[in-house]
Amino acid sequence: MNLVQSAIQYLNDPLNWTNPGGILDRLGEHLVISASAVAIGLVVAWPLGIWLAHSGRGGGVIVLLSDLTLAIPTIALLTILPLTLGFGKPPIIIALAVFAIPPLLANAYTGVRQVDAETRDAAKGMGLSGWQLLRRVELPLAV
Template sequence: MSAFEDMVRWLNDPLNWTNPDGIIDRLQEHLLIMAGTLPLALAFAWPIGIALGRTRVGGNVVVLLSNITQAVPVLALLTVLPLTALGFGKPSVIVALAVFAVPVLLATSFTAMREIDPEIRDAARGMGLSNWQQLWRVELPLAVPYLAAGFRTAAVQVAATAALASFVNGGGLGTIIAAGFGLGMAAAGGQILAGGLLVVALALLVDALGAILQRVVTPRQLRKARRA
């Protein structure tokens, strides 16, 4: 039996879905990791990116922060963080993946602010809007396409990279792959392929949902302008 046939057989076994530590349980763990990672990354990256983008002088700072976070491999963080107070498990995974997601969120939020026409800001100030009113009522609605695109990209990256959580007892779909390698390619090649396929499928699903979300949150006038 080929590894592909073994993968199909493994996926068609209902017990591999419903048993404790089966696909459904591992998928829930995977989604829980994503649900903790993305808000943490957003809470750090968006305020900094938006603030620096509004000043129009923070490009070097954004590049520096992005380079620092990109220079640290996720596997290195997953190795180091469990040795801290975070310990092994999901907290270490969430922090490591949040660091991994920061660069794209930071860059897109910064670009979103930089791309706003200065004349629009001048018009808002001329209408008597305060600094906060200008941000919430004018700038952020115009920045939505960039912010949504950055969130979509970060979500896909986290969905795919969360498979590494199994290295530090963090759970997720990657555990299926790790368990397969523990049994050996000859005995569990189909399980390894199945785990990889599940991670890919989840990443594609997240990308599709992100595309829908990006379209929904983009104001209709901006969608028409982009098409034009």
């Protein structure tokens, strides 16, 4: 029996889907790990990217440094973290969150920085404070 036939036979066996440790259990585990990593990335990257873009200070350097983390080989990080933090879900979630942060940070920074300067000036001319400018003008336009 070749590999394709073995795979078809495995997938067509209902016990491989419904038993504990089956395909549905692994799918649920995968979704929990992925969603947790993305949630951590969102909590870290979006506020930082929005704040750096709004303030206009040091954002380019931070985005550059965050992009350098993409140069870390995935397999190295997924090997080092379990060896140092122990095996299980938390080191894997942390490793995946490290890889989720750079694109989220760069896109949040870019979205807010792309708001037209004349729009910012008009909002400031209407008397909006920095927080109001961010909340009422920059974030809606960045989205």
